Amino acid sequence: xxxxxxxxxxxxxxxxxxxxxxxxxxxxxxxxxxxxxxxxxxxxxxxxxxxxxxxxxxxxxxxxxxxxxxxxxxxxxxxxxxxxxxxxxxxxxxxxxxxxxxxxxxxxxxxxxxxxxxxxxxxxxxxxxxxxxxxxxxxxxxxxxxxxxxxxxxxxxxxxxxxxxxxxxxxxxxxxxxxxxxxxxxxxxxxxxxxxxxxxxxxxxxxxxxxxxxxxxxxxxxxxxxxxxxxxxxxxxxxxxxxxxxxxxxxxxxxxxxxxxxxxxxxxxxxxxxxxxxxxxxxxxxxxxxxxxxxxxxxxxxxxxxxxxxxxxxxxxxxxxxxxxxxxxxxxxxxxxxxxxxxxxxxxxxxxxxxxxxxxxxxxxxxxxxxxxxxxxxxxxxxxxxxxxxxxxxx
Numbered sequence: 001x002x003x004x005x006x007x008x009x010x011x012x013x014x015x016x017x018x019x020x021x022x023x024x025x026x027x028x029x030x031x032x033x034x035x036x037x038x039x040x041x042x043x044x045x046x047x048x049x050x051x052x053x054x055x056x057x058x059x060x061x062x063x064x065x066x067x068x069x070x071x072x073x074x075x076x077x078x079x080x081x082x083x084x085x086x087x088x089x090x091x092x093x094x095x096x097x098x099x100x101x102x103x104x105x106x107x108x109x110x111x112x113x114x115x116x117x118x119x120x121x122x123x124x125x126x127x128x129x130x131x132x133x134x135x136x137x138x139x140x141x142x143x144x145x146x147x148x149x150x151x152x153x154x155x156x157x158x159x160x161x162x163x164x165x166x167x168x169x170x171x172x173x174x175x176x177x178x179x180x181x182x183x184x185x186x187x188x189x190x191x192x193x194x195x196x197x198x199x200x201x202x203x204x205x206x207x208x209x210x211x212x213x214x215x216x217x218x219x220x221x222x223x224x225x226x227x228x229x230x231x232x233x234x235x236x237x238x239x240x241x242x243x244x245x246x247x248x249x250x251x252x253x254x255x256x257x258x259x260x261x262x263x264x265x266x267x268x269x270x271x272x273x274x275x276x277x278x279x280x281x282x283x284x285x286x287x288x289x290x291x292x293x294x295x296x297x298x299x300x301x302x303x304x305x306x307x308x309x310x311x312x313x314x315x316x317x318x319x320x321x322x323x324x325x326x327x328x329x330x331x332x333x334x335x336x337x338x339x340x341x342x343x344x345x346x347x348x349x350x351x352x353x354x355x356x357x358x359x360x361x362x363x364x365x366x367x368x369x370x371x372x373x374x375x376x377x378x379x380x381x382x383x384x385x386x387x388x389x390x391x392x393x394x395x
Contacts, residue, residue, distance in 0.1 A: 036059070043145070141359050145192055149211065152391065153181030154220045154382050155324060156191070157246060157331050158207075158230070160199060160337060163354055164347035171347045175199050176354055177207055178362075180334060181219075186375030188330035190362045191216075195351050201229030207383050208237040216251050220386055221317075223325055225249035226307060240389070245310030247274050247326040254300045266293065266300070273304070274326050279315045317385075320377040337365045 135268050157180045165174045173197065179191040191211060196203045219238050223246040224230050234241055251270055258266045276282035286308075290301035304311070314322055341361040348354045372378075383390045 012127075021038075067392065103200060105195060112325075134360075135352075137356055137360065138352055141355055144359065146214070149182055149215045150181075151217045152184060152219075152389075153189075153191070153216060154184065154379070155223065156181040156221070157223045157248075158204075159225055159246075159249070159335060161342060163342050163345070165351070165354065166347055166349050172197075174351075174354070174357055175203070176342070176358065177203065178334075178338065178358070179207065179211065180331060181216075182324070182372055182375070184379070186371035186379070187367050188334070188366075188372065190334070190366065192359050193355055193362075195354055199228050200249060201232045204230045204233035205236060208233055212237055218389055220382060220389070221321070223331075226310065242313055243310075244313050244325055245307055247311070247314065248332055250304070250311070252335075253301060257297045257299045262296075266297070269293070270300075274311070274314060275319075275322070276315070279312060282315060300346045318381045320374060320381045321385075323374055324372060324378045330372060334362065337361050 009310075030056060031314065067371075097133065158179045159180075161176045161178070163176055164171050164176055167174075175196045177194040181189055181191050183189055192207070194203075194207055194210075219241045221242050221244055222230075222234055222238070223244050225246050225247075231243055234243060251274075254270060255263050255267060269292060273282050273285040273289060276285050286301065286304055294301055317325070338358055338361055342354070342356050345357070348357075
């Protein structure tokens with residue numbers, strides 16, 4: 001039932017400042033919670049009489065987006081009623097925990113989250129409480145990392161990020177591996193996260209074998225960023241998969257050499273290379289790029305020539321597939337979000353701390369993902385190029 005507009009106007013007539021309105025909202029929240037608890041206890045006692053009766057009230061503070069709301073919780077003489085929506089030992093609304101997790105996934109540290117909540121909500125929250133809220137995610141991560149996967153991902157992206165971590169009393173470097181795939185339906189999905197002390201064929205063999213054990217039977221194209229030992233590992237687990245140097249990574253690495261004023265121009269000229277109609281045209285475009293930009297940024301053309309053998313497979317695919325490999329916004333956003341989330345930390349205290357940040361960051365972003373643009377055209381090309389491996393029942 002919707003509230004009467006005139007009633008709302010009369011209620012707000014005496015409140016002008018934002019602080020007064022927040023105070024009113026806290027009063028309304030308290031009234032709603034207390035009425036719900038009284039109604040629940042009345043219903044409970046109705047079925048439990050005469051063995052149970054009311055026995056006063058108990059004060060409780062509930063943390064939420066409006067700060068702490070003080071409520072009076074009615075009690076029965078028997079302590080066997082667990083009230084809902086505010087459980088007996090609960091001190092926070094569910095949305096409050098979700099806010100902490102969202103901020104943590106955006107890269108804020110526990111101290112930064114504490115400061116943010118104090119500034120925005122005038123709410124004192126201890127780092128211990130924040131740590132407890134984020135630690136509760138560990139069990140979700142374990143289930144997420146072992147969940148079954150689809151039998152086929154036409155395109156899979158694999159990336160590596162370096163983080164600093166405390167180990168045995170000192171700070172050392174550690175590798176974080178991320179795998180993301182596009183489903184047959186065209187949705188991007190993060191398949192898994194792994195940490196390791198070293199990168200190499202042994203690590204990638206472990207990652208790919210785990211994907212296979214979780215149900216991934218085939219991958220058409222694996223997009224990678226010059227990963228050490230990866231070709232040998234994928235040849236072992238997925239011998240029919242085409243390995244393509246990830247153009248997204250290559251372009252991003254190229255733009256690291258460029259001033260902000262000229263990034264758009266350089267990116268447009270790089271696009272002429274990887275969108276060329278043939279290998280011969282691409283080689284000509286690379287030569288043109290070198291003549292245009294080598295005086296200012298000689299490292300870019302050198303970078304592309306060093307990695308040219310990894311770029312070449314791109315030109316065997318039709319434009320629909322090339323576009324997916326080169327310019328998928330979802331994978332660009334994912335890479336950027338994960339890197340932003342971890343770069344704010346000087347050093348992580350444990351492997352679990354790394355996984356918490358990256359899992360929550362990817363989860364925050366995944367809520368906004370839609371189907372990959374132009375996916376239906378790419379899917380038609382996949383069905384022709386790999387007809388024997390394409391599902392016979394389609395989607």
